[in-house]
Amino acid sequence: MSDPVTLADARDSLGDLVNRAHYGDERVLLTKRGKPVAAIVSLADLDALEAYESAEDEKVLKQARAEDDGTRIPLEDIIADHKALSADGK
Numbered sequence: 001m002s003d004p005v006t007l008a009d010a011r012d013s014l015g016d017l018v019n020r021a022h023y024g025d026e027r028v029l030l031t032k033r034g035k036p037v038a039a040i041v042s043l044a045d046l047d048a049l050e051a052y053e054s055a056e057d058e059k060v061l062k063q064a065r066a067e068d069d070g071t072r073i074p075l076e077d078i079i080a081d082h083k084a085l086s087a088d089g090k
Helices: 007-012 014-022 043-067 075-087
Strands: 028-032 035-040
Touching: 007 014, 007 028, 014 028, 014 035
Parallel strands: none
Antiparallel strands: 028 035
8 A cells, every 4th residue: 555645635636646546556545634534446446345345245144044043023022122121221
């Protein structure tokens, strides 16, 4: 990753920063008051991140389905339990 760039500096050089991400495959970290707040990345990096997130979501869903025992709790029961706990001051 390249050196961090302040938001103020990024305003003045956005085109250059985008070119660095797109053509140079750099990841540009943007900071505000010295703290990281965002990044400029190539579309390829974004696509890879989204593919990873999608694969992780599918993995978690598959695991949840495997652990599902078929037991369901009606919403009305959950609401009633919540009201009872709230009435008891918990």
